[in-house]
Each structure stands twice: as C-alpha cells, then as structure tokens.
Amino acid sequence: MERRKFIKTAGVGAAGTVAATTLAMPAIAQSQPKIRWRITSSFPKSLDTIYGGGETFAKAISEMTDGNFTAQVFAAGEIVPGLEAANAVTNGTVEACHTCSYYYVGKDPTFALGSVVPFGLNTRHLNAWLRTGGNDLLDEFYAQHNFIGLPCGGTGAQMGGWWRKEINSLDDLKGVKMRIAGLAGQTMAKLGVVPQQIAGGDIYPSLEKGVIDAAEWIGPYDDHKLGFYQVAKNYMYPGWWEGSLNVHLFVNKTKWDELPAGYKAAAKGAAAIANETMLAKYDAQNPKALREIVAAGVKLKPFPRDVMEAAYKASQEIYADLYTKNPAFKKIHENQVAFRNEEVLWFRVAELPFDSFMAQMQSRG
CATH class of the missing domain: 3.40.190.170 (Bacterial extracellular solute-binding protein, family 7)
Structure with missing residues (x-):
C-alpha cells in the first residue's frame, strides 16, 4: 500500500517538475x-x-x-x-x-x-x-x-603636453597655438595661448608642420606611441587641467x-x-615609456610656479562666470568641489605623506 502511494506521489511530483520546466523555459528565453x-x-x-x-x-x-x-x-x-x-x-x-x-x-x-x-x-x-x-x-x-x-x-593624472619651445615663465605662453580642448582651452586662452581642438590622430602632423606650437594628449605611453618626441622636445608636467x-x-x-x-x-x-x-x-605602461622619451633627448620640466598660479586663478574666474549662466554646471561643480575639499583633507593625512616619503626613499636609490 505504501509502495503504491509513493509511486503515485512521485509521479505527480515528476509531472509537476516537467510542467514547471516547461513554463520556466520561455521566461528564461525572454529574460536573455x-x-x-x-x-x-x-x-x-x-x-x-x-x-x-x-x-x-x-x-x-x-x-x-x-x-x-x-x-x-x-x-x-x-x-x-x-x-x-x-x-x-x-x-x-x-x-x-x-x-x-x-x-x-x-x-x-x-x-x-x-x-x-x-x-x-x-x-x-x-x-x-x-x-x-x-x-x-x-x-x-x-x-x-x-x-x-x-x-x-x-587615464590617471596626465602630462602637461609637448612644447616646441621651453616655457620658463608666464610670458612664454603668449601667442602659443596649442592643441587643448574644453575648459582647459578657455583657461589657457586667459593666459595668452591660442587653443585649438584637434583629434588625437591629427596632432602629430599638426606639430610637425608647425600648424600648432604645443599639444597635450594623455601621457607617456600614448605620447611615445604617437611619436610626439620626434617633433617637440619639451615635455611639461603636471597636466593641471587633467588631474x-x-x-x-x-x-x-x-x-x-x-x-x-x-x-x-x-x-x-x-x-x-x-x-x-x-x-x-x-x-603599468607609463614608467617605461617615460624613460624611453627622456632617453630620446626630450627635456622633462615642471610648469613654472607663476604659470600654475595664473592658471588656477583663471580657472576659478571661468567657474564663477559659469555659475551665473549655467545652473546645471553650478549644481554639479559645487558638488564636485565640496567632495574634492573633503578628499584633499583626508589625503593630506594619509596618502600624501606616504607617497612623499616613498618618493624620497626612491630618490636615494
């Protein structure tokens, strides 16, 4: 008696499983x-x-x-x-x-x-x-x-671009035609640079032919691949427009x-x-590429302090102007700035001291 009951129950269960499977398959197909x-x-x-x-x-x-x-x-x-x-x-x-x-x-x-x-x-x-x-x-x-x-x-922090002439002071920027886009271009324009928006694949010939005097792209790996070191010998840092x-x-x-x-x-x-x-x-790729760039005779140099401070001042003027004209920009940028200020405080306590110490140890060999 128990055996017949078990078989009957098992049969119902198997049928239920088959039915469930039949119903589930179309649902799965629809979701994929x-x-x-x-x-x-x-x-x-x-x-x-x-x-x-x-x-x-x-x-x-x-x-x-x-x-x-x-x-x-x-x-x-x-x-x-x-x-x-x-x-x-x-x-x-x-x-x-x-x-x-x-x-x-x-x-x-x-x-x-x-x-x-x-x-x-x-x-x-x-x-x-x-x-x-x-x-x-x-x-x-x-x-x-x-x-x-x-x-x-x-990309991580970027470089400050390739320059056909050395930049030793703010005055050296006057009249320089530079491939640089967006708000960075507007900031540079306040410093006397003539910004140009050029696609990445067109930068090299533009530098080579003298259509532009300077250009920024990303960093050592891409810049070396694009061959910029062959037509410009001054490589600046940091790319303050692209932290x-x-x-x-x-x-x-x-x-x-x-x-x-x-x-x-x-x-x-x-x-x-x-x-x-x-x-x-x-x-992973940038360190080796930077060594190869320097080995090719390129001069690696930081932006002068007066350039950095003038650029910072100019950028803040642009933001203040946009705040009066563009509510969407103001809303998002204010949120970014508040976030950045908190992060900078934290990084000054933990990340920056550690990185600075390790840089000192590396410089000592």
Whole structure:
C-alpha cells in the first residue's frame, strides 16, 4: 500500500517538475534576448589602451550573458568622426559610444564635468565621486541629450603636453597655438595661448608642420606611441587641467530603458571592468615609456610656479562666470568641489605623506 502511494506521489511530483520546466523555459528565453549593439569610439585603434576600453567592455558583456548580449566596437571615423560620437548616440545612429564627455563642451560646458576640469579631482577622488552619487548627477544632465553614461575607463593624472619651445615663465605662453580642448582651452586662452581642438590622430602632423606650437594628449605611453618626441622636445608636467580623466560609455536612453534588468547590471559590471583595466594598463605602461622619451633627448620640466598660479586663478574666474549662466554646471561643480575639499583633507593625512616619503626613499636609490 505504501509502495503504491509513493509511486503515485512521485509521479505527480515528476509531472509537476516537467510542467514547471516547461513554463520556466520561455521566461528564461525572454529574460536573455539576443541583443547586438554598435559602439562607435572617439579613438583610433592604434591607441590600444584608450580604444581598448570599448573592447574590454564588449568582451565582458558577452561573457556575462553567455553571448546573448554582444557589442561591436568601431574606431573613430568608421561610422562617424571621433568628435561626433555622442551625437550619433543622441540621434540613434548607434546604440552607444566610447568617448570623453568634455569633447562636447561646445554644446554645454557642463559636459566637462563628466571627464575632468582644471584643478579638479585626482584619479582616486574622481572614481569615488562617480561611484557615490556623482554619476547620478551627470545622468540627470545627460538625459537632456537622450543618453545615460557608464564610467568606462580612466587615464590617471596626465602630462602637461609637448612644447616646441621651453616655457620658463608666464610670458612664454603668449601667442602659443596649442592643441587643448574644453575648459582647459578657455583657461589657457586667459593666459595668452591660442587653443585649438584637434583629434588625437591629427596632432602629430599638426606639430610637425608647425600648424600648432604645443599639444597635450594623455601621457607617456600614448605620447611615445604617437611619436610626439620626434617633433617637440619639451615635455611639461603636471597636466593641471587633467588631474585624472574619466572616459564614458554613453548609451542611447531608449536602448538602455529597453534592456532587461539583468543586462543593465551586466553592462554596469562590464563598464567597471573596463574602467579598472584601462587605468591599470596606463599605470603599468607609463614608467617605461617615460624613460624611453627622456632617453630620446626630450627635456622633462615642471610648469613654472607663476604659470600654475595664473592658471588656477583663471580657472576659478571661468567657474564663477559659469555659475551665473549655467545652473546645471553650478549644481554639479559645487558638488564636485565640496567632495574634492573633503578628499584633499583626508589625503593630506594619509596618502600624501606616504607617497612623499616613498618618493624620497626612491630618490636615494
């Protein structure tokens, strides 16, 4: 009797399991749809580290979704020019782009705050700000342009650029034609520089032909790869206009809202992997490249104190002016400044003394 009851019960259980499985499979299929995005990059493939951020994202998103959510990355110029990448996302030409927010300050200076501004946040500060509410503030602004932003790469602190002549004082900046964009360009303009916005791939020929007298890009690894040391022999530091740099993956808002929740989580995770990987690669590659640059006869030199102080003063004047004209800029920048001031206090206690001591020990051999 017990045996017949067991078999009957087991049969019902098995049937229930089959039914549950039958019902679950379509639900799983619906939650894992096949999605393929096109990502247009603002960077050429030759700049493997910064361009590679988009590829790192694409690889990670595919692995996280068993190949159901994939993305193909296109280099600058293959779909649209590098500096038009965000526009292609706004109008739906592509689903996403891998770019720097501050390339679009011509539309609105607030875009600069998604990347970096002169005398702004350093790398650690910027990552912390973005992860603890800063990117939410940016997304409120980006929504006006029909996209959301995922932090998807970082360069660390940048260099102060390549100069055909030595800069020994503030007067030496007068009339210099320099490739430098955004609010940094506006700051330099207050110091007498003539700013030029030129895509990364066009910097070398412009320096070589004398179309420009100076140019900033990222740092030793990319700068050495681009060969700037062959046409300019003065390499300045620090890049006070870029104490760090955040690179974004901008995603068309309609396409983002259509994603299943699991895919949104995967996209955020893949972008975080790309963010960490890019920064790690630059940190690992820059020291060797800097040694090679100096060995090629380049003069490595800090900006004079009067240049730094004049640039700081000019940048604060620009911010004060923007506060009266641009509520979105004021809201986000005030939040950044308050965050930076707190971080600087903390870093003065812990990070700075440690780093300074280790630098002293290294200099002693």
